[in-house]
Amino acid sequence: MTFSKNHRILITLVVTALALTHILWDHFNGGIPTHYLLHDKNLPGIPNWLGALALPFFTWFLLYRIAKRVNSSDSKENLKLVVLRFLAALIVSIIIAFCFTFTIDIIDYIMLIIFALAFIFPLYKSEFLLGWVLGSAFTFGAAIPMGFGSLFALVCFVFYLIGRFIKKLLGIKV
Template structure:
């Protein structure tokens, strides 16, 4: 199953409506909150309306990357199915929601969750776009959109290194020596 243009437009439109609906709700119920980097008022702040502008473009960009990867036009079979992509998205969104709930209720197990995700990065390709999109959409209700986009992008880079570097090293040392 492929990710057609119509579905990408629909998903991006839904994200656009949800994020601006949330911003409108905040505006009429006490004001639009500002989220601070590292939860410190001395650090730069990002108001939710800024995420309302950037998040739909970010969603469109990641959906395009997913589309390019799973809609294999050169071969007969796509490398991944839309079902696997959806499963990965939901898994990342659930992890982000769990971290958000722990943060709201001041539960200290966030470190353990993030540690488990770091370990999983060695075994699963959690740097892929669907994981990043799930993370950002799952965490944006609590942290705004900008902070999850920034940290998620950094995590994706780290996860890419964790996943690919050991495989490259193993492949390098397994090469037969030429005489």
């Protein structure tokens, strides 16, 4: 199954509608919140409306990358695998946002597990990043998950390369 431009348009429109609805709800229920870097009010703040403007473009870009990879003739990946990866990242980011909101102290352990898995699985792929951002955007706004998620994907990419190098050194088929 291919991932068409119509799919990308539809998903981007849904994300845009959800982001704008969230901003409108915030506006009429106490004001649009500002999220501060490292949760410190002395550091620069990022208002939710800024992330809501950037989120549709970010979504479109990641969906373009996913479609390009899935639709390529030599791709070993199918759309079902991409959706499963997206859902896994979405669920994990929702769990982390829930734990952050209710101050449940297991986020560090979850992050350690993710870093360990990054040596084995390609957690840097666009579908993981999109799931991460969309799952945590309600709690943290969109801008902070986009920035942190992008850096996180870069670290996962480096870890995956290290993992592949170690497998080759040990003679394990990559």
